[in-house]
Amino acid sequence: MxxxxxxxxxxxxxxxxxxxxxxxxxxxxxxxxxxxxxxxxxxxxxxxxxxxxxxxxxxxxxxxxxxxxxxxxxxxxxxxxxxxxxxxxxxxxxxxxxGWITEDPLRRLKRRPVEVDRTRSLDRAEVAELLGREGIALRERTLWRLLYESAARASEVLGLDVDELDLRNRRAKVRRKGGAVDVIVWRTGTARLLPRLLDGRRTGPVFTTNRRARVELPPADIEAGSGKARLSYRRAAELFEAATGGWTLHQLRHSALTHAAEDGANTSTLLAYSGYTSVASLARYARVSSEALARWQAGRDPAARKA
Structure with a gap:
């Protein structure tokens, strides 16, 4: 042949x-x-x-x-x-x-099953892979990145309305657990995605369902132009867990706080970032990983610096 x-x-x-x-x-x-x-x-x-x-x-x-x-x-x-x-x-x-290749060079390799720990912080490589993954719908891509960059609770972000966003200054007012009004901020990744998601909309929920609401809902939970409903926490969580093999939306918040602590954020900054008022509440989420602790020790090692 x-x-x-x-x-x-x-x-x-x-x-x-x-x-x-x-x-x-x-x-x-x-x-x-x-x-x-x-x-x-x-x-x-x-x-x-x-x-x-x-x-x-x-x-x-x-x-x-x-x-x-x-x-x-x-x-x-x-x-x-x-x-x-x-x-x-x-x-x-x-x-x-x-058009440079036509085959799959990785066909001999398979992904490994991951034992899901739904309470742990995700490492940076896992977050980077997830947020940069191909084939994720724009709504989910925006939601997940906003949750990680802001360290906000999923309920706080899903409750956002378009007119509460300050796109120019990359911030928004949210209602924290307990009812306090606070501000969340985000970075360039989210800032690039939000205008695409909103597509000119000026009112209604930021994150909506893909179809018109089938049941009667409060006007605040409906986007007037399309009739789409506010995306529910349950549906957002289902989509995230299906895409990640069992991770939870809360792990994005957990990871953001841990990574901020590893990067040297002080207690006051972490309290503002998380929306907590108690250091005791913050402590369980801002635990530095063993890898980050090892890097910190290596940076303080006089012998390593001389080498």
Missing amino acids: GVVHRIGADLQAPALKDAIEGFLTGVSNPNTARAYAAALRALAEKFGPYTSVTAVEGEAAADRIAAWFIERWGSRSAATVNARLNALASACGWWRDQ
Whole structure:
């Protein structure tokens, strides 16, 4: 049987290094880009940065990639393995879209099942992978990023109306648990998504259902122009847990507070960020991870600095 060649493919396909940089350039979130780069640049080291990206195709290449991946990350946690695999899969999918490759170079590898701990903080790589994942609807992408960037409770964010948003200053007034009015703030990622989600709307709930409400609801929970209802906490939680294999919306808040503590936020800042008035309430969410503690110790180690 003859071999089928893609006409002009080798002439058009860039070096692996350039293919990786091209993909990373299109990843808008810097945290996601950094997480993806760790896996992709390791791949370039294995195959050679100036080798054509087509080198990842073929049965021999698939075997080689699987053996390399298992050797490099096989002993790591399921979350790390899946995050690295997702990074490679996203890049390979993009390369296929460009017409540079036609196969799935990762076909020998499978995601690992994750034992879900619904109380723990997610690590930064997990959050970056989730928020940068392909194929997530705009509503969910905006909601999840806003929850993480603001550290707000899901009920607080789902209760937002469009006229409560200060898009220019990246903030909004929310009603905290217990009824106190407070302000949440967000970063560039959310600031880019919200105008797309609102699409010119000036009133009504920020997050709405995909269809018109089928039952009578209070006027405040209906978007007048479309008749769509405010998205419920139950539905938002169901969609999140289905997409993540069991994580909870609350874990985004938990993770945001933990990461802020790891980055050196003081107690006053964490209290304002969380909306708590009690340090005791804050303490359980702002526990620094063992990895962050190790980095802190390494940074204080005089011998390490001299080396």
